[in-house]
Amino acid sequence: MILSYIEIADGDIKKTSLEVAQMAAELAKKMGDSALAIAIGKADVTKLALIGNYGISTLIYVDTDVSISKNIATLVANIATKNNASTVIFPKSIMADAVAASVAIKIDAAIVNNVVEIPDTANGFSVKRSIYTGKAFAKVEIKQAKKVLVLRKNAISTQPTSDIASVETYKEDISTNHLKITETNKTKGDILLTDAEIVVSGGRGLKGPENWHLIENLAKALGAATGCSKPVSDMDWRPHHEHVGQTGVKVAPNIYFAVGISGAIQHLAGVNSSKILVAINTDPEAPFFKAADYGIVGDAFDILPKLTLAAKNYR
């Protein structure tokens, strides 16, 4: 059995998890196996049932608010073992990475992160993974019977159907309180940078935090999340968790707008999995234009308001 781990955020299934479901369903089909999903958290059952759109017929739902990776891993490992899972597939996220590592040890599996394709099962079991921060790929072979895979976002295209999954609830007491979360600060209502379909990012070219409304307005018009370059968060113009790149968040949206960002290799390392890159910069020689799909040579202060106005006709 192929088990897919479905992540919930704010009561809904995260986009990367839809890709995980699709991958699990396709892999199961290829191997003549069955696919099952597990979701742990707080969500509406009718919403969860929509995972059926992505080829999963049964979802096991654990209704709990545990937020410690170890406890979640215990649940996943127990369900994997009960259902005789050969492969467990996770979406890439801070939380799921930690759960995946723990599950791999618990069920005695090999583990591969940043998988970008459905595994090749023609001759053994091999997977393609992204390495060197998106600058290359490696094909790796797994010989072990049990496997844990972590899927990189936006790597699999989904083809939703109208099928609905049956949701089975599952209960188990797990309480190992070895650490204490004393405080949680989360920006509510904002679109998660790592989950966004569109990201609008600003760099030092924006000149100061007082100009960020230009970035935010375009983002709002497009339903996008906002990001920034490292110097921008270093100077506290924006919070640290918005900084994109090699040492920041890695994003993989459909469209990434880089406004007033020069295109240093460390920044590009965090965006090179995006489908389309758009660069807006006053300097026609800015390195970002070499990586971008579309470019505008122009002043952000002039271009952004115009784009924001125009965006309203496209969303």
Next chain:
Amino acid sequence: MKILVCITHVPDTTSKITFTDNNTKFNTQNVQFIIGPYDEYALARAVELRDAQAGSSITVLHVGTAESENTIRKALAIGADDAIRIDAEPLDAMFVATQISAIAKQNKYDLILMGRESIDFNGNMVHGLVAEMLQIPVISPIMKLDITGNIATMHKEIEGGKEVIECQMPLVAGCQEPIAEWKIPNMRGIMSAKSKPYQVIAPVETQNVALTLSYDLPVAKSGCKMIDASTPEKLFELLKNEAKVL
């Protein structure tokens, strides 16, 4: 307090990545190797914690071949007290984690610090695997770490924000900025690095390793389409009708 810092030996962030031998080997030519940037944050914080508490020590640990020698020496120059190298090709995260936990089981560290992720494999896995193998907590990625007595207080990044976590040691943590400022080795550090204890140890056996068969590079972009600054709205038309992403 006994601190273990696990470091990687990775191509500098500006390196162009290429492969040789029919795409089966990483091409090290013209590549500058560095301590993994996140690992360096871990090391920098370890130095501060060690200096703040008398009787503390830092061991740096690396799983890799003799090619990593200079990287390990640099860690000693920055301030680690001694170094261990497990003499083996770091095959995958599970392999590396098995080696690290074998050492940790022998030496009982209070704090095992790593980077949030390596910048070659980007697995974000080794800390989680080690913690599970040792049956101790793991917190990653953390941006702040303070120790009071036996308790570590940390700021952990979560999607869209942060958590404050308290946890009893021993524990494993994956570090990222701004946990500490990088330390530039001074002359005394560089000199003393040569005489600090440095052990080379054979690896323990492991299973469950995923072996790399071959590498390849992403397809190059076909070029950037420029849109005139006087008609920026044309961008959306192209995104919708040409790229089909709107």
